[in-house]
Amino acid sequence: MEKRSDFVSLRDVSKHFGTVRAVDGVSLDIAQGEFFALLGPSGCGKTTLLRILGGFEASNSGSVHIDGADLTIEPANQRPVNMVFQNYAIFPHMNVRQNIAYGLRKDGLSKAEISQRVDEAVATVKLEGLGDRGSHEISGGQRQRVALARALIKHPKVLLLDEPLSALDKNLREQMRVELRALQQKVGITFIFVTHDQEEALSMADRIAVMFEGEVRQVDTPARLYEAPASREVAAFIGSMNFFDASVVGAEGGKIIVDAGPLGKMSMAPPEEGAPVKGEAVTVGIRPEKLTLGEAPPSAGANAIKGKLTAASYLGERNHFFVTVDGMDEPISVASQNSSPMDHKGWSEGGEVWLTWEPAGARLLRA
């Protein structure tokens, strides 16, 4: 069967709390079986959007469709959607098995069938042998597994997860990223996953929607979000980037020529949403690891800029530098991998250095 690319479909969804526009005109299509992340800073409306999908919050306008069915006003208990709450919401008066079986009561199953389904769910999340434990006799990681099993046992069309890893300690969190991803691949259910941790989103998701102030600003694969951010704010939120104010001075053979002040003139690929016109103010963005630091001036024709090394720190697997350039307020951040022991040279702070970069390493962004 063909997998729908608009399995979950949000059209122009908005939710206001008084004057706060928690979710503002969001449209999204999420494919069947996709691991989809909602990423954004605190308060940007991720949880609210997830709760609208779960049926816990009524949107003020817009529509929600799942698998072709209009669920916009469907109550939470009627939706083919289940949720893993941020604090897991394990029922304290029930043991692990009772928690996992909670949602099966209405399905008209026999005792034996329920027991079998619970066993399957317990095995899926690797909780064997803990079924009779009380809700207070399991660890944080195990609570998360109970919450997962309790939701997955319902065979939902979509599983919603609100910051599912944030309650775990760091080591467990990194291990669970891998496990959660593997679990999703195994069960094949569409996962929509909220996080404010970009590393988490990049490492787990098939696609990521970046949200700011209630709006979705970019939806893309992790690699494209990092390599081809659509705007300055997305670029700054995902990883770090050096920004240079620039203006368009012309076009040549499908490329845009910009004048980026101290960086000089350069020719760049236009952004996908359309080429800026001559005279328009734009931004040139270069990630720290796309810059190369050298002591000798580069050969003619290369993109290069001269500066002064103001800080150098050795960080083990990489070195990090700050370089100040005449005519710029902010120092430029440069990162280099320590791929051989020789890379860790004794850079002298205050010395004159050259920065070079590949043309493809610089991105043209709308201001």
Added chain:
Amino acid sequence: MKFQLPSWMRGGGLTTYAVLYMVFLYVPVLFLPLFSFNDGIYIAFPLKGFTVKWYEAMIETESLQAALFNSIRVAASVSIISTILGVLAARAFTRYRFVGRKPTLGLLALPLVVPGIILGIALLIMANRLGIPLSLFTIGAAHVLIATPFATFVMISRLEGFDSNLEEASRDLGETGWTTFWRVTFPLALPGIVASLLLTFIESFDEFILAFFLSGTDATLPIYIWSQLRFPKRLPVVLALGACILLFTVITVAFAEWVRRKGVKLTPKSED
């Protein structure tokens, strides 16, 4: 060899103080059961011998039985009504953050600290003005007034930290609002409800001042006891009755406290 104080006199006399305190607190109370078994109508030493005849007389007294029955009826109604009100109020206080939450909570606690005699007079005047005849009903209404804050605080302490996500999780898993109440909210609140029922029952059952002001022709047990104190011969029966009430109250309150503490904790252990 160095002289040492016996252990109970050490610690700057604090132990002594504590022991004396307990003696003054409990010995007079313990005289009640002691003299209720004494074969004589005067409360005086030496004891005259062991008897249960006062208890027999107590059981046979019809006016006492009527008062007991009145008290139970009032206390049962009060405990049910004030617990329902308490559950609803506590749910509002613990679940929602509304304007005036703190002041309302303070106002609610007021009947607990207003002297009973003031409240009694005020209610009596009001009943007269409104032309409400004094009866067991007026006593019950006054008791609901003082028992509801009590029930509310018992329920707040139970529902504090009740995670509203639990109810949402239940709905997420297919239950309606009503079935969620019975499968999640009620079982988790139950220890508080039982404790509240028992404690408000006792509060009404033992209450004297309001009942004294607001009673009509039907007496509750404390009023009956008061009325019997005029007859010296009946004193041993009152002592027997007092001993029974004492025992009943202590057991009920201890049980209520046990139930309240025993219930599952609502918040998970904090993670390490």
